[in-house]
Amino acid sequence: xxxxxxxxxxxxxxxxxxxxxxxxxxxxxxxxxxxxxxxxxxxxxxxxxxxxxxxxxxxxxxxxxxxxxxxxxxxxxxxxxxxxxxxxxxxxxxxxxxxxxxxxxxxxxxxxxxxxx
Numbered sequence: 001x002x003x004x005x006x007x008x009x010x011x012x013x014x015x016x017x018x019x020x021x022x023x024x025x026x027x028x029x030x031x032x033x034x035x036x037x038x039x040x041x042x043x044x045x046x047x048x049x050x051x052x053x054x055x056x057x058x059x060x061x062x063x064x065x066x067x068x069x070x071x072x073x074x075x076x077x078x079x080x081x082x083x084x085x086x087x088x089x090x091x092x093x094x095x096x097x098x099x100x101x102x103x104x105x106x107x108x109x110x111x112x113x114x115x116x117x
Contacts, residue, residue, distance in 0.1 A: 002043060002047075003092075004092045005031060006092075010029070013029050014029065017029060044093050047092060047093055048093040048094075048095045049095070051087060051090060051091045051093075051094075051095060051097075051098075052095035052096075052097045054087045055087060055095065055097035055098060055100065055101040056097055058080065058083060058084060058087060058101050058104070059097070059100060059101050059104045061076070061080060061083075062080055062101075062104035062105060062107070062108045063104065065077065065080065065108055066107065066108055066111050070112070070115035073108070073111065073112055073115065074112050074115075076108075077105075077108050077109060077112050080105060080108065081105065084101060084102075084105055087101075
């Protein structure tokens with residue numbers, strides 16, 4: 001597993017290491033660098049492709065939910081909002097699918113609001 005070295009990741013990993021140490025274990029962080037720019041591009045591309053696939057699945061679920069009955073649609077909207085937050089928490093190199101997924105969620109939310117009015 002690889003994560004970009006940003007403040008959020010570092011803080012979270014340091015927190016986990018502290019928890020392990022407080023529980024009597026040993027933990028440390030190891031920061032590595034890829035050997036070449038080509039390897040870095042390949043890793044970024046793989047990470048973006050993985051998240052893009054999750055966004056495509058998300059968009060399919062949102063499209064399906066738009067056809068559901070209003071009560072089920074509202075519950076699905078709540079679940080998809082949580083799912084989108086989960087996906088975005090790992091989206092370090094946003095693919096074009098990110099904006100499409102946000103738009104799909106907005107369209108579903110609008111459909112839910114239409115049913116309320």
